[in-house]
Amino acid sequence: MIVMGFETSCDETGVGIVRMTGEGPELLANEVASSVEQHARFGGVVPEVASRAHLHAIVPAVRRALATAGITGRDVDVVAVTAGPGLAGALLVGVAAAKAYATAWDVPLYGVNHLAAHVAVDTLQHGPLPPALALLVSGGHSSLLDVPDLAGPITPIGATIDDAAGEAFDKVARLLGLPFPGGPHIDRVARDGDPDAIAFPRGLTGPRDASFDFSFSGLKTAVARHVEALERAGTPIPVADVAASFQEAVTDVLTAKAVRAARERGMDTLLLGGGVAANSRLRAMAEERCAAAGITLRVPRPGLCTDNGAMVAALGAHLAAAGAAPSPLDLPADSSMPVTEVLVSA
Amino acid sequence: MLVLAIDTATPAVTTGVVTVTGDGVEVRSSRVEINTRKHAELLMPLVLQACSDAGAALRDMDAFVVGAGPGPFTGLRVGMVTAAALGDALGRPVHGVCTLDAIAADCPTGEPLLVVTDARRREVYWAAYDEAGRRVDGPHVEAPASLTRRAGGYVAAGGMAAVLGRPVVGPESPSPGGLVAVAAEALRAGIIPGPLEPLYLRRPDAVEPTGRKRVTAG
Numbered sequence A: 001m002i003v004m005g006f007e008t009s010c011d012e013t014g015v016g017i018v019r020m021t022g023e024g025p026e027l028l029a030n031e032v033a034s035s036v037e038q039h040a041r042f043g044g045v046v047p048e049v050a051s052r053a054h055l056h057a058i059v060p061a062v063r064r065a066l067a068t069a070g071i072t073g074r075d076v077d078v079v080a081v082t083a084g085p086g087l088a089g090a091l092l093v094g095v096a097a098a099k100a101y102a103t104a105w106d107v108p109l110y111g112v113n114h115l116a117a118h119v120a121v122d123t124l125q126h127g128p129l130p131p132a133l134a135l136l137v138s139g140g141h142s143s144l145l146d147v148p149d150l151a152g153p154i155t156p157i158g159a160t161i162d163d164a165a166g167e168a169f170d171k172v173a174r175l176l177g178l179p180f181p182g183g184p185h186i187d188r189v190a191r192d193g194d195p196d197a198i199a200f201p202r203g204l205t206g207p208r209d210a211s212f213d214f215s216f217s218g219l220k221t222a223v224a225r226h227v228e229a230l231e232r233a234g235t236p237i238p239v240a241d242v243a244a245s246f247q248e249a250v251t252d253v254l255t256a257k258a259v260r261a262a263r264e265r266g267m268d269t270l271l272l273g274g275g276v277a278a279n280s281r282l283r284a285m286a287e288e289r290c291a292a293a294g295i296t297l298r299v300p301r302p303g304l305c306t307d308n309g310a311m312v313a314a315l316g317a318h319l320a321a322a323g324a325a326p327s328p329l330d331l332p333a334d335s336s337m338p339v340t341e342v343l344v345s346a
Numbered sequence B: 001m002l003v004l005a006i007d008t009a010t011p012a013v014t015t016g017v018v019t020v021t022g023d024g025v026e027v028r029s030s031r032v033e034i035n036t037r038k039h040a041e042l043l044m045p046l047v048l049q050a051c052s053d054a055g056a057a058l059r060d061m062d063a064f065v066v067g068a069g070p071g072p073f074t075g076l077r078v079g080m081v082t083a084a085a086l087g088d089a090l091g092r093p094v095h096g097v098c099t100l101d102a103i104a105a106d107c108p109t110g111e112p113l114l115v116v117t118d119a120r121r122r123e124v125y126w127a128a129y130d131e132a133g134r135r136v137d138g139p140h141v142e143a144p145a146s147l148t149r150r151a152g153g154y155v156a157a158g159g160m161a162a163v164l165g166r167p168v169v170g171p172e173s174p175s176p177g178g179l180v181a182v183a184a185e186a187l188r189a190g191i192i193p194g195p196l197e198p199l200y201l202r203r204p205d206a207v208e209p210t211g212r213k214r215v216t217a218g
């Protein structure tokens, strides 16, 4: 069974192809066209710019993916597409394209949840996934999920109450005069800094904050205050130290909550996903803390962590293999699709 | 030659199957639903209904014709990406036509015509046509008041035609027959269409940040 997956929930136009066998999904192609450079001067993703870019990029991405996989459209058995959550206008381009390809090829269509796809992608690299706790962090999401089974319902156990983790990276990067997107630049600059130089606050980690929710808005403001105080005093900003201390605060909260959640729920596997999972400090700290807690850590390689079509194809493959009923042709794009809904059913 | 037409640049979701003959077009089926918010949900089911009404399958289509706007962006893209994907999946050409031209194609000739559709934000999309039905100005986006001042002597069509206060002689949205009529010559000649270009006529709303906001006073 060959599955093509479409992903257009934010600024990446992704088309991926996987082959599903008895052993699980195997990656055949993963074409991603990013409009990130068009957003850079705005300091964040502009929805209309992203939607326009998707319209231009999607058919060429399909052609490249088919060529890379060495197949034709006639070989595709299932089409899967991100139905939500994400930017409404951006999602619509992928959903409309997927409907058209599925109808023209006369194959079933699965409208799936973007967050569940971030989890499913790991099976392309590391094989079958046991029941796991997933920590998904990117410019758009910061979620802790209980995933007993890829094809089954997912229980959200924590999420950001304000900014997404990746958003905090972008905003702090801007404060420090670093380019958009901020994540890779903070990561790079922080390598020369002291993570303990400044004691930035850890949001929602007090003794009364037992929940698994996150808050990064206060941290972002604390960094801004610190930088502004230095500017007023005419002191040069220790960019590396600020970046390292900020990054330390984010990764400390993320990994502490994820490991505690895994322990409390009796999960022995933690899966890291989303664009921020490419952050080297987050990976290192997650490894340390998982090892100490006897938890197996799974992190897909960076190209599979950021938004892509292969993750959607992987989830579609698991759903189709489990015999799930396809989505109807009047499938809507749902910008606020809850993670409890893995698949849009008729 | 069997052609499937699609347009989502107006409040209508329009599709239908049209035969291009040696000297005209014959509409085999037409499915139109007015709904400004559900273009993406409605379009593919309507396409399949239009095919079945015409007793044809999608793969029987020799070409696709799609309205390239101007129109509200999100809805416009639904039709364009659908046509582009259908054409790519089946290996058939996809011709983009100006949606206002397709409305004009359904109007009588003999008098100068303005086609005017809703651009939201208190503006309209418009184009002007001469007595022979040839587009001579536009498409543009503009406030209706300034267009109305220049509308003397014209007849009107399109969803916002009434704002001009001139005789309305054509439909509010394009028909499958009108869409295909605009592309008929290119279809008969077997011309390979260029890449689809949506007629946005407006830049994306986005402002470049100027200096950052301070969180502390002073």
Ligand SMILES: [Zn+2]
Binding pocket: A114, A118, A138, A140, A141, A274, A275, A306, A307
């Ligand atoms: Zn994502």
